Amino acid sequence: MTSCRGCGSGGAQGFAAKGTDGTPFQVRRCPGCGLGWTDPALPDSEIGAWYPQAYYGSGNARFHPQLERLIRAFRRRRADVIRRRAQPGPVLDVGCGRGYLLKTLRELGFLPYGVELSEHSAWHAAHKLHIPVHVGPLETAPYQAGSFSAVIFWHTLEHFRDPFAMLAKAHALLKPGGLLVVAVPNSESLQAEVSGPDWFHLDVPRHYWHFGASSLRAAIERNSFVVVQEDHFSFEQNPYGWLQSLLNMATPRFNYLYDWLKSKSARSAPLRKNPAQALLTLALAVPLAPLAVLLTVLEAGLRCGGSVELYAVKR
Numbered sequence: 001m002t003s004c005r006g007c008g009s010g011g012a013q014g015f016a017a018k019g020t021d022g023t024p025f026q027v028r029r030c031p032g033c034g035l036g037w038t039d040p041a042l043p044d045s046e047i048g049a050w051y052p053q054a055y056y057g058s059g060n061a062r063f064h065p066q067l068e069r070l071i072r073a074f075r076r077r078r079a080d081v082i083r084r085r086a087q088p089g090p091v092l093d094v095g096c097g098r099g100y101l102l103k104t105l106r107e108l109g110f111l112p113y114g115v116e117l118s119e120h121s122a123w124h125a126a127h128k129l130h131i132p133v134h135v136g137p138l139e140t141a142p143y144q145a146g147s148f149s150a151v152i153f154w155h156t157l158e159h160f161r162d163p164f165a166m167l168a169k170a171h172a173l174l175k176p177g178g179l180l181v182v183a184v185p186n187s188e189s190l191q192a193e194v195s196g197p198d199w200f201h202l203d204v205p206r207h208y209w210h211f212g213a214s215s216l217r218a219a220i221e222r223n224s225f226v227v228v229q230e231d232h233f234s235f236e237q238n239p240y241g242w243l244q245s246l247l248n249m250a251t252p253r254f255n256y257l258y259d260w261l262k263s264k265s266a267r268s269a270p271l272r273k274n275p276a277q278a279l280l281t282l283a284l285a286v287p288l289a290p291l292a293v294l295l296t297v298l299e300a301g302l303r304c305g306g307s308v309e310l311y312a313v314k315r
């Protein structure tokens with residue numbers, strides 16, 4: 001792709017990025033609007049290999065139980081923001097995973113609907129949590145135009161081949177005054193700037209697109225939405241983004257701590273084979289963890305958080 005899908009500018013510069021297993025990829029960034037994209041994007045026949053079942057975790061847990069408890073608290077905070085901003089009624093989570101956000105929203109009185117590409121995750125949402133889930137792309141979902149109070153893309157928009165079409169579709173599915181919720185890693189963040197190709201949230205080749213707060217806002221506003229809230233402080237995403245990115249810069253093996261924190265069934269590689277990396281990671285993680293929290297507060301204050309959440313209302 002030569003010209004930017006966001007603003008039409010040419011002359012995007014490429015930089016080297018690493019896949020989670022160290023495979024080299026390239027990301028291009030538009031000099032006009034800052035939008036980035038993975039180039040080339042892997043075809044459908046190859047991208048599936050980057051989403052093993054382990055990516056989603058097995059059963060109920062993707063991480064250690066203590067961490068799962070913390071994640072539940074974050075999910076509740078996220079649902080509370082949606083409750084304050086959205087009218088009551090049906091809500092759609094696009095890329096709903098195992099369905100836990102929808103479960104929380106149902107507890108707050110909403111009618112939950114999910115779309116999910118992973119049959120494994122969709123099974124959990126449908127059969128364990130009893131949430132109606134469309135398995136497949138949003139384009140083939142049987143929903144009526146103008147029927148939802150809220151449509152949510154929680155760290156999923158960057159995984160779609162055509163996020164711009166997804167935003168247009170969300171606009172069509174929403175009632176007048178309906179709420180669009182989008183959270184993405186922020187390529188304009190301090191942590192992205194500092195860590196470059198070592199940035200944890202770059203996540204190539206799964207992320208086809210690399211939005212920043214301003215390029216995401218522009219894409220949303222082009223689809224006749226009015227942005228009503230922009231949050232840069234995410235305790236769920238940003239301290240860990242800092243910690244893992246700093247560790248990636250300082251140690252040889254990419255995303256080692258992340259693999260270790262995943263519950264046993266979700267681990268992608270045996271860890272005991274590399275005691276030197278384990279010791280180094282531990283020795284560095286102890287002093288870097290409080291620093292990561294401080295940097296998260298700093299970048300939120302500067303409005304350049306490692307991830308950004310935009311809330312917008314359909315005009």
Ligand SMILES: [Zn+2]
Pocket residue numbers: 004005006007008009030031032033034035
């Ligand atoms: Zn552009």
